[in-house]
Amino acid sequence: MHHTKTPRPRTLGDHTWRDRAACRSTTHHQVDPELFFPEPDEVDRIAAAKALCAQCPVRSTCLDAALENGDRDGIRGGMTEEERELLHGRLEHRLNYARVNEVLAGRDIHLTKAERRAVVRAAYQADIPAERLARMLKVTEEHAGKLYRRTCREIRNRAVDQQNNTPQALKSPTAKLPARDDLGTAA
Secondary structure, three states, X not given: OOOOOOOOOOEOOOOHXXXXXXXXXXXXXXXXXXXXXXXXXXXXXXXXXXXXXXXOOOHHHHHHHHHHOOOOOOOEOOEOHHHHHHHHHHHHHOOOHHHHHHHHOOOOEOOOHHHHHHHHHHHHHOOOOHHHHHHHHOOOHHHHHHHHHHHHHHHHHHHHHHHHOOOHHHOXXXXXXXXXXXXXXXX
């Protein structure tokens, strides 16, 4: 059985992946960068660029970088501007738990809004101090505390909603809601 290894997400500011790109010109392999900026009706140039992308070892990293940087011009990661358009609009909703785990492990990578919320929830549930969450997300410690308070409210409200939607016979009188601990009272 053949398994494709998912590449590790690149760290913020890391452009070293470009050194392995199939579109990179070398002394023995000249590539015209204009090939990747065809007009929409230049189907031969589009096909040639995509053929080069198809053999590229960092194609998925290239696509991620284009989406994360809001780069809408040219062919990136084997996709034209038009093909990437829908992905640009959906990026903030991407939720890749491998990326969440990378941040929890201390790597500095680009996160979407959904991934940032998942990091906060996982950190909250793991009792990671607000100071460490602040470093992970590059926010102030005060803001990290606010994120924890919001997460606590969301968990509490979800538990209450579930309790209210459970038939009376199944409700447990010993159900526990999350404790406030030292998270403060203001949001």
